[in-house]
Amino acid sequence: MRLVLASASPARRSVLRAAGVEPDVVVSDVDEEALLAELGETSPAERVTALALAKARVVAGRVGTEADDDSPFDGVVIGCDSMLDLEGELVGKPGTLEAARGRWDQMAGRHGELLTGHAVIRVRGGEPEAEISGHAATLVTFASPTTPELEAYLASGEPLSVAGAFTLDGLGGWFVEGIQGDPSNVVGISLPLTRHLLAELGVAISALWASAAPAG
Amino acid sequence: MRLVLASASPARRSVLRAAGVEPDVVVSDVDEEALLAELGETSPAERVTALALAKARVVAGRVGTEADDDSPFDGVVIGCDSMLDLEGELVGKPGTLEAARGRWDQMAGRHGELLTGHAVIRVRGGEPEAEISGHAATLVTFASPTTPELEAYLASGEPLSVAGAFTLDGLGGWFVEGIQGDPSNVVGISLPLTRHLLAELGVAISALWASAAPAG
Numbered sequence A, B: 001m002r003l004v005l006a007s008a009s010p011a012r013r014s015v016l017r018a019a020g021v022e023p024d025v026v027v028s029d030v031d032e033e034a035l036l037a038e039l040g041e042t043s044p045a046e047r048v049t050a051l052a053l054a055k056a057r058v059v060a061g062r063v064g065t066e067a068d069d070d071s072p073f074d075g076v077v078i079g080c081d082s083m084l085d086l087e088g089e090l091v092g093k094p095g096t097l098e099a100a101r102g103r104w105d106q107m108a109g110r111h112g113e114l115l116t117g118h119a120v121i122r123v124r125g126g127e128p129e130a131e132i133s134g135h136a137a138t139l140v141t142f143a144s145p146t147t148p149e150l151e152a153y154l155a156s157g158e159p160l161s162v163a164g165a166f167t168l169d170g171l172g173g174w175f176v177e178g179i180q181g182d183p184s185n186v187v188g189i190s191l192p193l194t195r196h197l198l199a200e201l202g203v204a205i206s207a208l209w210a211s212a213a214p215a216g
Helices: A010-018 A032-039 A044-066 A097-107 A147-156 A171-175 A183-187 A191-200 B010-018 B032-039 B044-066 B097-107 B147-156 B171-175 B183-187 B191-200
Strands: A002-005 A075-086 A089-091 A111-124 A127-142 A176-181 B002-005 B075-086 B089-091 B111-124 B127-142 B176-181
Touching: A002 A010, A010 A183, A032 A044, A044 A075, A044 A111, A044 A127, A075 A097, A097 A147, A111 A183, A111 A191, A127 A183, A127 A191, A147 A171, A171 A176, A171 B191, A176 A183, A176 B191, A183 A191, A191 B171, A191 B176, B002 B010, B010 B183, B032 B044, B044 B075, B044 B111, B044 B127, B075 B097, B097 B147, B111 B183, B111 B191, B127 B183, B127 B191, B147 B171, B171 B176, B176 B183, B183 B191
Parallel strands: A002 A075, B002 B075
Antiparallel strands: A075 A089, A075 A111, A111 A127, A127 A176, A176 B176, B075 B089, B075 B111, B111 B127, B127 B176
């Protein structure tokens, strides 16, 4: 059984690989802005879940039509979307050094909630057969970096290109005091939630392990 | 400035590397059983901290004496020791498949507290100059694997050789519903606590980053 990750995120792929699953990556071309505009007023959890589902549907359609007729696609497609809820404001990737510095001025010593929407689609014989979605929220407590530490972190470039201007699995790990919830959800794909969603579709995660060898 | 990790644990080394620090590894030969016997009745936190300190002291002495007189060692030595507190019982590596199965029968659907003792020794000019120690505790909520999932996990061999019969950064990540605290502490070395201990000794963690490139 194959697992297709509908995301270009190297962090999500790393989480899956460390957990024994080697995903195929097929990136969707969902117009996130247009989809969010269509949704209108929705909760942060509904937004990330709708985006995850849109990505998974696009990719599920593509793997179905692109596969060979003699060996139609059999497996699951997983879509994810992450945002940081910072005191009621949903923040994405800062993009610039100045924006990342401003974000850290705001969040140092405080909390944020990392939300990730998840959608899983079971594709059998090339056809989407069943889909399920859900979200997970993890509370993150940020440290207060000193000015030299923050400047060094900004200079690394890492916080500019990630949702919420921090990572848990990179340099940013030094500046997260603790979390409440699932750490893989913070990185971008919650392993326990994904396991529960797969189980609802009749797929045991151990069926997706590439081999019996531990990857950690 | 060099960082020496007084531990053979590949998981600890991976945590540091992902967070931008390339440690030298020098394994201590501390007789843990003898040291624990000497300690007598102590709290779990005191036990892991005493073991971490003993490991760091042995290695700090070694890097001091082994270094060249013309370029004496300048850097920090970090020792760590992890145990899982399962309803008051301190558990280590199960070792056998049967012991790991028994451990999971006990902990599925319940909580455990992962304790890691940390000790940091500043070595300058080949001489230990200052030392500091502390511990971090992270509450872990375990999932309830199905019987086929648990058997596949046991067959992977992973849970047999790790404290508490689970990992957060390997296959075990599927079976941890969530945590309260710092995830790197569960893997074996708490990044935020290490940052605070280093700061007490006048070392900024950004001074230890191998390069400005993000590692996540």
